[in-house]
Amino acid sequence: MTTSLPTAAPGSTEPVGRTAAASSRAASGTTTSKRRERRLPHTPLHPRPSLPLTLVAGLVLVYTLLPLAWLVINATKDQNGLLDSFGLWFADDTHFWDNIGRTLTYDDGVFVRWLLNTLLYVAAGAGGATVLAVLGGYALATYDFPGRKAVFAVVLGAVAVPGTALAVPTFLMFSNMGLTNTPWAVIIPSLISPFGLYLMWVFAAEAVPTELLEAARIDGSGELRTFFTIALPLLMPGTVTVLLFSMVATWNNYFLPLIMIKDPDWYPLTLGLNAWNAQAQTAGGQAVFDLIITGSLLTIVPIVAVFLLLQRYWQSGLAAGSVKE
Amino acid sequence: MGWGFAGPFVAVFGLVFLAPIGYALYLSLFQDRLIGGTSFVGLDNYGKALTDPRFWEGLTRVGLFLLVQVPVMLGIALFAALAIDSGRLYGKTFFRVAIFLPYAVPAVVASLIWGFMYGTQFGLVGNINDAFGVTLPNPLSPSLVLASIGNIVTWEFVGYNMLIFYSALKVVPRSLYEAAAIDGAGEWRVVTAIKLPAIRSALVIATIFSIIGSFQLFNEPSILQKLAPNAITSDFTPNVYTYSLSFSGQQHNYAATVAIVMGVLTAIIAYAVQLRGMRKG
Numbered sequence: 001m002t003t004s005l006p007t008a009a010p011g012s013t014e015p016v017g018r019t020a021a022a023s024s025r026a027a028s029g030t031t032t033s034k035r036r037e038r039r040l041p042h043t044p045l046h047p048r049p050s051l052p053l054t055l056v057a058g059l060v061l062v063y064t065l066l067p068l069a070w071l072v073i074n075a076t077k078d079q080n081g082l083l084d085s086f087g088l089w090f091a092d093d094t095h096f097w098d099n100i101g102r103t104l105t106y107d108d109g110v111f112v113r114w115l116l117n118t119l120l121y122v123a124a125g126a127g128g129a130t131v132l133a134v135l136g137g138y139a140l141a142t143y144d145f146p147g148r149k150a151v152f153a154v155v156l157g158a159v160a161v162p163g164t165a166l167a168v169p170t171f172l173m174f175s176n177m178g179l180t181n182t183p184w185a186v187i188i189p190s191l192i193s194p195f196g197l198y199l200m201w202v203f204a205a206e207a208v209p210t211e212l213l214e215a216a217r218i219d220g221s222g223e224l225r226t227f228f229t230i231a232l233p234l235l236m237p238g239t240v241t242v243l244l245f246s247m248v249a250t251w252n253n254y255f256l257p258l259i260m261i262k263d264p265d266w267y268p269l270t271l272g273l274n275a276w277n278a279q280a281q282t283a284g285g286q287a288v289f290d291l292i293i294t295g296s297l298l299t300i301v302p303i304v305a306v307f308l309l310l311q312r313y314w315q316s317g318l319a320a321g322s323v324k325e
Numbered sequence: 326m327g328w329g330f331a332g333p334f335v336a337v338f339g340l341v342f343l344a345p346i347g348y349a350l351y352l353s354l355f356q357d358r359l360i361g362g363t364s365f366v367g368l369d370n371y372g373k374a375l376t377d378p379r380f381w382e383g384l385t386r387v388g389l390f391l392l393v394q395v396p397v398m399l400g401i402a403l404f405a406a407l408a409i410d411s412g413r414l415y416g417k418t419f420f421r422v423a424i425f426l427p428y429a430v431p432a433v434v435a436s437l438i439w440g441f442m443y444g445t446q447f448g449l450v451g452n453i454n455d456a457f458g459v460t461l462p463n464p465l466s467p468s469l470v471l472a473s474i475g476n477i478v479t480w481e482f483v484g485y486n487m488l489i490f491y492s493a494l495k496v497v498p499r500s501l502y503e504a505a506a507i508d509g510a511g512e513w514r515v516v517t518a519i520k521l522p523a524i525r526s527a528l529v530i531a532t533i534f535s536i537i538g539s540f541q542l543f544n545e546p547s548i549l550q551k552l553a554p555n556a557i558t559s560d561f562t563p564n565v566y567t568y569s570l571s572f573s574g575q576q577h578n579y580a581a582t583v584a585i586v587m588g589v590l591t592a593i594i595a596y597a598v599q600l601r602g603m604r605k606g
Contacts, residue, residue: 050413057408057420060401064424064484067438070449074441082447086456136334143327151335158342165588168571168580169345169352189341197334223326252431254544259572270433274548277437281551293441296434307429311422314488 075099075297079290099294106291111298113265114272118251120183121268125190126246133193133242137200138231142208152201155194171259185260186268190250196242203238204231241313244306251303269299352581363578370582379560380583384590386471387562391539394475399531402483406490407516421491425484432481432544439477440465440552465553474545482538486531493527494520529602533595540591543568563587 066088073090074082078099081091103111139145140152170189171180179185208231216226232239254270261267264275276292279285307314328335356366374380405424409417427435443464445451450461464473497520505515521528543564550557559569563583571580 047411047413049415051415053408053411053413054415057405057414060405060483061420061423064427064480067435067442067480068426068430070442071434071438087442087447087449087452132334132337135330139327139330143330145327145331148327148331151331154343155338158338161342161346161588161592165349165567165584165591166342166345168567168577168584169349170341171571172352172577173345173348188337191337192334192341194338223329227330248429252429252433254431254433254548258547259568270431273437274433274551277548278551281554289441289447292437296437300430300434303429303431304426307426308422311425314425 071293071297071300075294077290079287082289082293095290099290100298103291103294103298106288110264111269111272111295114267114269115298117183117266118268118270121186121190121253121257122247122250124183124187125250126243128187128191129193129196129246129250130239130243132191133196133200133246134232134235134239136197137202137238138204138208138227138235140197140201141204142210142213142231155197158194167255167259174260180260181263181266183266186253186257186266189256190246190253193242193246193249196246199242199245200235200238203241204235207234207238237313240310244310244313247306248303269295273299349581349585352578353585355578357576357578370579371586373579374582374586377583379566380563380586383560383563383566384587387539387542390471390475390542391536393472394478395532395535395539397475398479398483399486399528399535401479402486402531403490403528405483405487406494407520409487409491410494410520411512421488425488427481427483428485430481433548435477435481436545436548439473439480440549443473444552465549465556467556470549470553470556474542474549477545477549478538478542482535486535489527489531490524493524497523526603529599532602533598536595536598537591540587540594 070087073088076094076096076099077085077091078093078095081093081095085091136151140148174180174185174188179188212230213226216230217223221229252270253268254274257266257268257271258274261271264272267275273292273295276288276295280287280289280292353370354365354367355363356370357363405420408414409421414420430438441447442449445454445463450464454460462469464470501519502515505519510518541564542562546557546561546565547568550561557565559573560566564587567580567583567587570576570583574580
């Protein structure tokens, strides 16, 4: 499940094919270069790369990368450069580091405060969601307890409930409990990931053999000890996957903090950028487009980095989520 | 012992999923009037929602959005997945990572980038107008803003869907392709006869997720509203409507009703697609 890195890309088989061809030529001693060409195996599993297909697919690539290129390029411009220069090329002078400095210090460094808030929401919300999903998925996969089927049915049904349908009543409930405008209002709803529970259930059912747990019990190991010493290491790849999904969901969350948090001191980055944009669009508000653009870049850099470093886990997660029925 | 492990999840789930649903149902049966306070009105709010032109306007808009945006997005995603899986691309790893990348970008940032690029002031549209002395239609005008939002949503989720399809394609037994090649089947035939049937459940699941997402459309219009205040009204989508009812209008009871109606509608349509999609043949 975790070895989905494309180490066997078509290109990497080429040298192998060549070596085989070369050694067979050495054996027969009479192969012309034409025949050697023909021996290069472009089997159905390793077809020859196609330039036209690459070009057509390249259009999709341009589409996905163009806005990100625009963001990086325009993060180097000041307010005048934004207005005067072509959007997809650099202005005459670069203000990249200056922009970053001003973004971090604008309004007494409120951006840094938003960044720390976001880190708090991600650590507590996504971390907590992962712990709950791992424990719950493990229980559903390995124990037969009363109500197990009901838990599963209700949680799966909940996946279809639009999150925003819950937002208004959740807000009113939290408001009555005095939780709105505090970090708890963002963290508590982030703790539940029905998709994470489902993923961990599927994963635990495959990765943790019940015979192993039986053997541990016969040897006198307690349930908690069995979980921590035997099951948890086996569940690690699935755990990282769920953690990644929850982290991105929490880092990027907009709607939940929008309704729960009114105090800018508790804004996450997404709400902060939105507030800067609202200010810039208001007549008389300070037009801080350069800060919004640089702030947007700073907001996506950490999550994109995590994403690229751990990308193989994405695929395993989506595979488990989409293939199982 | 199973409850010991599942308990924490179930407890929090009850608090943030089941309790709000119950509370919303309760709220939807009452009305809060300026004179007389809160009173029980039975199903009146539901009757009001079902005949509310503002609700229907938003619902029609997301319906139109769904019919156009979802097929376009899933079509591009399927093409990209098949192209990468065919092994006939130069640099297929780069393709896979780069197309998936926008999924990591928050809706706020995606909407701001595209919103600025759409802009006539310092966006690309403005650049093109200046450079060629033309006047392109304004993507943020009332008639085009829905299509512009569709483009943003497509950009955000095309890679996510591509990866769902690609992951499903990866587990198709490779021996099938060899057998098909021996039988003389061309590449297109392999796609239609082997690959597409093999990833049927992934296609259905991606469709259901996309339908649910379309009905919930909120983030992108909410953020673009500042850039296009005249084009995006307070009832632009049912969720935008619910939000403005609740937080600008303080009509919590009616907002809860609209949210429930939308939830039920979404569940019915998602379920119908699943039944239809999973039927063999």
